[in-house]
Amino acid sequence: MDNIAGKKSALVWAVHLSTALLVALWVLPTFGLLMSSFRTGDQISASGWWRSLMTQESQLPAIRIAGEEKPADGGYVIDGNLFDGAGAAISHWGTSSKAPEAYAAGDTATLNDGVTLTVQADGAYALKSPASMADMRMPRVFVTAATPPDFTFDNYTNVLFSPLAGQTIGQAFLNTLTVSIPATVIPILIAAFAAYALAWMEFPGRALLVAVVVGLLVVPLQLALIPLLQLHNQLGIGKSYLGIWMAHTGFGLPLAIYLLRNYMAGLPRDIIENARVDGATDFQIFVKIILPLSFPALASFAIFQFLWTWNDLLVALVFLGTGNDQQVLTGNLVNLMGSRGGDWEILSASAFVSIAVPLVVFFAMQKYLVRGLLAGSVK
């Protein structure tokens, strides 16, 4: 657009580069957590995630030798492989934490009582002793090894299917789903009728109502917490799913009405008037003409509301409670950050369980999301 025919901007490479830099900056944080969620806890604390794609040399946690002893040339021997064939390459090893790099690969170390230990570069070891080792405390081996990239799904199976005490991601996932789907569907319907009335019906006070809706659009929901909790307790709803559905519906309505009214007001007047002349009632016009035509606006609001209810923390904390069986994913994640803040393998996998659904919705329905955003804010 900026170039008149034939004149190529000299800045084009700078543009490519700076865009790539910007995108990298924006993607990197998420990517880092994603990589971490596929690494074991030991790997995560041994090196930064950005090293996980390369073969890396690092000191591994101590491995205690175990196995059945076999008689061999006048003594006993225990042999095996430290890594079970995982493909690591040992450069140095040792038998005490004070000198973890005392020996090179292939060296033989002499331990107490004439016991010798040999560790090869591929992890094969042989522990030889003149006497039986049945009662001996087995030595620990500290190895410094170059390990190839290694990823695992264990973190996900752990957080989803075998939760430790206090971790109930699977349950929280179901709870979140239970909260967000009704809280997305119900307001759409209520708002659609209201938006139709505000867009296409003549009655006194219409302009005032639109202004009120616009005003309510920015009311912070923090204000509503205590009064509504009191109201719910008086009504006997208390802290329950019904309460949170109602709350999300109420908080989502202004945006829903505003978006849908803007969209419906832009529909061609002829269609609606023709239908009226043909004898259709307002209800028929709404159901058979307006609703199908407003599908894009309905879809974009549905995405907004779904993302909002899925990602919400405050409303769930207040209206659903903080017990383990009532927790939604975000609440669960905050608890995890408090109680197991250093366990990145659990934290990262849990975070991705909670992020996955919105991300899928986002990438699948981006078109509608953008359209909704534009309808909502560009005048």
Add this chain to the structure above:
Amino acid sequence: MNPALQALFVIVIGVGGCVGYFYLSNLFLDKVLFPARGPNAGRNINRANMIRPWLFLFPALVLLAAYLAYPVFATAWLSLHGKTGNFVGFANYASMASEPKFWESMRNNMLWLIVVPALSTAFGLLAAQLSDRIRWGSVAKSLIFMPMAISFVGASVIWKLIYDTRPEGQAQIGLLNALWLQFDGGIGSILLLKLLPALFLLSLIAAFAYAGWLVARPLVTAPRRETALVMAGRALGVALVIFLVWELVTWLAGLFTGTMPYGKPQTWLTIPYWNSYFLMIVLVWIQTGFAMVILSAALRGVPEDTVEAAIIDGANPFQIFFQIKVPQIMSTIVVVWTTITIVVLKVFDIVLAMTNGQWETQVLANYMYDKLFRSLDWGVGSASAMVIMLLVTPILIWNVYNARKEMR
């Protein structure tokens, strides 16, 4: 009952109930109350049409009134009453104002209110302008837009990994510390951490000063031609610019007088004052995509002939961007700015998840949550909620004013 089953049940009941309500109430209106038959057919149709809008609006109005309008007044009432429901006047506000934690939240909130919308809009504008000019722009946009779908809590986990700190001597797994340890105080560090930021700050100061001059100029040269409202807006803008410039100058001074703890891993989230910025980055990261999408649409709406005229007049790309395009999308920039401002005022999850207001990072929304649900002090909690409402009110009025203007 299983909550999932209950949810299904509610969807069916809710949707069925809504449809049933709308259908039956319309049927009742048309067939029973005011049938379009008999001697009064004409009058009945008119009456039915007078009532029908309210049938359509009824559920929405009830919910809006109960869930948004009523709480504003109820909170105002609560903020004026003590624990037993006795009227205490402004005592709650007074006790809130005497708490240093409240003023800390106010100060931090003001900082958030300036920094986050400014950076998000700036980055959004940059991303929009850049990605609109290249072939893979839509992919780039979609990736920058992606954090929008991530919850504030999820984003906090993501960034907490970046800010993670391990004790000295262990491998750093946080990206920021790993980068930080690359600097050892040598010539490279001075170049990258002192000279480069200093140049950046200087150019930023110059840019702000220029922008401030542009805003202030009409006040000096032709003060009579504008309405009081516009002039007040300009004065506010100038005040903001002066504050920003002052802040940046102190940074610049600190850059040269302060010593940096090279070679030591830093616990970023516990460094007072700067930790607020580390939290703000998270929100900027989320909101930039929003700003980009809207500004990119606005940029594409800039009439092409104005750009072509500028090119023919010999304008360079920077002049085209800053002097032709940006002025034409100013109204959209204002909309984006105010929308992000509202998000910032309500920011709660990020602070709760990352620091929970410790180390001087408290913000109003988290302060309020603390008071309401941890100290169970509803009076002071409501008072702080009213402060948030008060801060939102100018935007509320501005929005309503614009909507009314549009309806006419």
